[in-house]
Every structure is written in structure tokens, then in C-alpha cells.
Amino acid sequence: MLDLFPSREAGPFGRRLKRERGARIPVTVVTGFLGAGKTTLIRRFLQSPDGAGTAVIVNEFGAVGIDDALIRDSAEETVLLGNGCVCCITRTDLQLALRRLVFDRERGTVPPFGRVIIETSGLADPGPILQTFSTDRALGGEFHIDVVLAVVDAVNGRAELESAAEARKQVIFADRLVISKADLATETAVGTLTRRLRVLNPRAAIDIAVAGALEPSHIVEPTTSERSGFVAEAEHGDGIKSFVIVQDQPVDWQIFSRAMETLIALRGADLLRAKGILNVAGCRGPVVVQYVQHLSHPPVELERWPASDDDRVSRLVFITRNIAEGDVTGLFAAVAALAKTQS
């Protein structure tokens, strides 16, 4: 779009933000199988000082809704969706629920909330939920997913991971993993589960809930794993792979975006999630990019690189289905070579 009012203060991706979500409302998506302890975890968070001003959206499928007694006068608004899975049939309901929250807040009919927690049903596939937040046209203009958290039961979780593809996917997509009911399992069982989780998702922080509760910041603060961790290509079963592409040299945005467009055009359905920070040539701060299948989040340039990130290396984590790391790096190399020879 022709910019009639250009600003030297803005970068190529618009206003530089202090953090990835800018001013958008932070969202924590809590996944986990039936009985894993999601509701308990959320309840305990709401009871903590950090839980004030939180709106909770609960998918009721087979789970106990948040008790009305827990809804504080001025802090939370709970929207109970109808039966069904948030991830598919009720995805529209999720959008409506979130839009209604914003609308009611503007009208003054719900208290001014500053955070949303979405408790998904046990069978939820987090992918479509993430898609819902990808674009401004949907919810991306108002909300930003800060944390995708998966709760795994220490007693039954190991078996569920083996038997249910949805459970594996929840773990693979998560930014944070929480082992619940550790006090009911043996130390050995917890250790085995932790190792299995680490294999499935080497990027995510793993916490152990104590009496159903977790340090509140671990429920709401985004992790920075893309910035620091190195992940070797890992095969998770179901054809799902995760790997990290690292580039020392500044990224040419035109080449990068063309390569991603090609990847999405050819294999968007199998690009389950890609997220990372790029050192884009010409940009002062790191550029955060995120893709969920066919949708890409608008890129965001941050004001500055973290002090701990003085090497300014670009890192992009991919979670794919039947797309190998070599396929992606080969695509990037081919696009770069074609662009180079164009002139």
C-alpha cells in the first residue's frame, strides 16, 4: 500500500514493538488430555494475584467448567462454550466468544480484562486454534497467543502419548509442558515421562505442578526457546518432525518471504507451525515471524535485540509433517540462487 505518511521512526514492518505481542491481549492456550489437571491449574492461577483481570474461555466437552464461585466480581469473565471441540466444530464459537469479550469490554459490560486463558477440550488439536489467531481478519489484531501450554498427567500421560496422536500433537505444539499429578506417580515414571516429552518437544520448558499449581509466570510468560535453543531434527511419529534452521548472515527479506510463500503454496497443510526471529537485512531489531499451515502472522520488528542475543543469529523452528529439514534448506538455497542470478 502506498504510504502517504511515511515515518523514519518505523521500520519496514511498521512500528517497532517492545515485545512480540505489542499491545494485543495476551492469550494462554491450555491443552492436555481429559483429567490431566488443566482446570485445577487454571483455578490455582486465577486465585493468585497474577490471575486478576483474566478472562477464561472454557470448552466444556467432558470437562468440569470453571466454578462460578471462582469468578471474581471485577477480575474475570468466563464464557462457557457449548458442547463440542474448540478446535474444529466450535472454532467459530471461539472467535465469537473472544469478539464478544472485546465488544462487551468496550461497552463497559464486562470488567476491563487484560488476559485470556483458553482451556481446550482434551481432544483438541492446537493447530487450528493457532490458525484462528494468525491474521488480523480473524483475531490476530486484538489477541496474541503468548503461551501454548500442555498439561500431561504423570500417571496416565505416558500411555496416552503412545496411544493418541492428539496427545502427541499437543505436546509437540506446546511452548511449555507441565507434568501434573507427579505426587501420585513414582519418581521413575516421572523421569521416563520427562524423557519422552523431551524427545517429542526439545524446545519447550518442562515444569512439574505442585498440588495442581504452577508458578503463575510460567502460565503467562512466553518462553524464549527459539532464541536460545538448538534442536536437532527430531522425528515424533505420525510423520511429524521438528527442526531449527539457523543463519548467521542477515536475512534478505525478499528471498526469505518468497521461499516461505513457495513452501506454503506447495505444502502449507504440512507446515504445522514455524516460528522464529530473524536478523533481517536493514532492520534494527529482530523480526519475529510465525506461520501456521497456510497462514502467516504479520511480521513484527522488535525495538531491540535482547542483550543475551548479541550474536544476532536468525533462528526458525519448524514443526512439519513429512517435510524434512533438507527439503526446506534446499528450497531456501534454490530461491536465493535464483534471486542472485536474476540480475
Added chain:
Amino acid sequence: MSVAENSPLTKGYQPVIWNFKLLAHDMLAGFGGMGEGMSVQIAPDGRRIIWLAHESAPKNFTAVDVSDPRKPKVVCQTDLPHANMRSNSLETCGNLMAVAYQTSKKNSQPAGFELFDISKPENPKSISFFDCSGPHSRGVHQLWFCDGEYVHCSSGSRDFVPTHPLDDQFYRCIDVRNPSKPVEVGRWWMPGTRQGDNVMPPSRHPIDKGFRAHNCNVYPQRGDRCYLAYIDGGMFVLDISDKANPKKVSSWTNSPPYTGFMHTIVPLFDRGLMLITDESTENNAKDWPKLIWVLDAREETNLVPIATCPLPDPAVYAQAGRFGAHNIHENVPLPTAWHSDQIVLGTFFNGGLRAYDISNPYQPKEVGVFMPPAPPGAPTGTIQMNDVFVDERGIVYAVDRHVGGLYILEMDF
């Protein structure tokens, strides 16, 4: 639009902190009723001092050491000579400070502005007083002083007889290059507001606040322009390349149908935009809507309003005190001030402090709100946020009009 009966907001004032972090709050030794003068000085000893004008007597100005924004410390607080005056506005430039004095009645003293040497913040020393009193004058309401050379102010004068008693203050430019002997070099008033003008006086507005000058901002990017708000007269762009003979370049007003009291003009030079604020002056939002306007100013002789910064439902806020726009951070051209053409920060009385992203100027978007709990003793039972200043570190200072004093914040967006 009415608020639902079960709305928690109908139960009373609800504090909101959204995308701001409160670093500190200082009630300023019990004298926390603050005006619209805020300026940051780096003192010769390296301390960072914010100078604050008071809304009304008994205090004149207060200096606060904000070197550590989490631990503000009042280092100086001065008294006015009497209760029938106020020093609503001040500016600093290096170790010089100009303070506006406005009396409640005409033909009173001291009406004008005073220059201080503030090289020792604990002990400001008066250098001179520029008298603006007169039979039809209340003195100076607001001043602009950023280059160390000229004070641009909204002022009356001994020789100015307005056509209406409310139209007593006009634009004056005072040379203070010799700070001990300020000299007027130029003036401009809206035609029709001075007796003897060859045009008819302007028609009064239903809520009549006067056709007189308010903020008169001058920026080095266009040193030949003064951006003059004229309350019920709208705004004017003046050519001041010849300071002795300011000339009107263009003007714009929203009133009627709006309710006047245009307050501040902030040009965003790089972007060809202009921000214009009204001031809410009536309790219970009787003068609603009072807004921050965004104008396309690429052609300065044809200013085009393209957007306003959105405000919440006035019904929610029209319960106590004022609600609506007032001051905004003005990108004061000093090294101690933050400069942005992407973010607008404004104070809205009981609507608190609000921040807007104007990266798309056609669709300003609210990105932050700070409505603290009503300070102890607040007569309206709410905050009445009056003014805001952001230093070059991005630290935000906001003041309450009645009792709340100084709030120090970080932007978090």
C-alpha cells in the same frame, strides 16, 4: 448509549492499568494538584529533575529528582505570593526556567512570566519578571520556551482591549536572549477579538470559553511557524519568519458543531500529520466529545481531519469530574524529551492516561490505559489526569489535576 445495569462500571470508578507499568507515585508532599507545565532538566550535577507547574495556589512549582524513576524525591516546592493567581505552565531550557503567572482577576499582580536560574534545583533564583498585567489582562496562561531565546505565550497586555472579556489572551513572542531584560518582539490575535479591529467579533459558542490563545508551539523543523491553538477560535498556523509581524497561513476548527476549547497543536513533520487536542472543561462530560484529532497536514493551507483517537463510552465516565481530551505529549524539541510520530500519549481527566498507535493515521488504535485508583482526597472520587510528559528514556510522567501528584510509568507496548 446506556451501560448495562449489571456493569461493574456502574458501581463506580474502576482503575485500569493496561500496557503501562507503574514505577512510582508521589503525592508531592500533599500538594498534588498539578497544572499543565512539565519539563525535564539535567542539572549541572547530573541529576535528572522534572519541574512541575501547579494547577492552583498555594504552590507555584515543584521540582522532583527522577534520576531513579522508581524513587522520585521532591527537592524544591515554592509558594505563590497570594491565592488569587496560578502558575499553570512552565518550561525549562538548560538551566533557565520560564513560569507563567495568571491572576484570577484582571488588573492584578503578578501577571506575566518569571525567569529563573535553576542551576541549583533546590534553590531557584529569579532572574527577571516580564509584566503582562493591565486593566483587561490576567497575564500569561501558557508558554512555550525551548530554544533559550524566545518565549511564545498566550498572554494579555496593558494595551490590549478585547471585544469580549473572555478574549483577553493572545499570542505574544518575547525575546529573552538577555534573560534579565525580556522584550516583546511580536504579537498576533484573532481578527475581531480586539477593539478597533476592522472585522466583526466572532460569534460566541453555546458553551462560551473565549476566543483566546492557548498553546503556541514552535519547533526547529519549521522555526518559521507557530502552531497556535485558540480555544473557541480553533487553531491557526502562523508564519513567524518575521517575528515582529506574524501572519496567518491557515486555520482549522471543529466548532460548531463541536464545543470549542482547542488546546494543543503538535505537528508530526516527517509524516505530514498534525495532532490537535480539545480540552474538556465541563464536569460530567457535558461538553462531550472532546477528542484528539489527527489531521492530514501535507498541505499546510488545506488541513484535512482524517481521524480521532477513540475513547470509551462517555456514559461510563460521565459520573464524576471531567472526561475527555486535554494535554498530549508534545515532542518538545529538547534532548530530554521523547519524540515519536507513531505513538500519541494523552490525558483525559477521569479517562486517565491513554496511549494510541497512529502508525496507520486513519485508524488510531488504543494501546495503553492508565487509570489509577482515585488518589486519597480526590474530590471527584476518580483520577483527573491533567498532563503528560515523556523523557528521552521513554519514562512517562503524568499528573493529576486535583490531589494525586505525580505518576511515573513505563510504556509496555
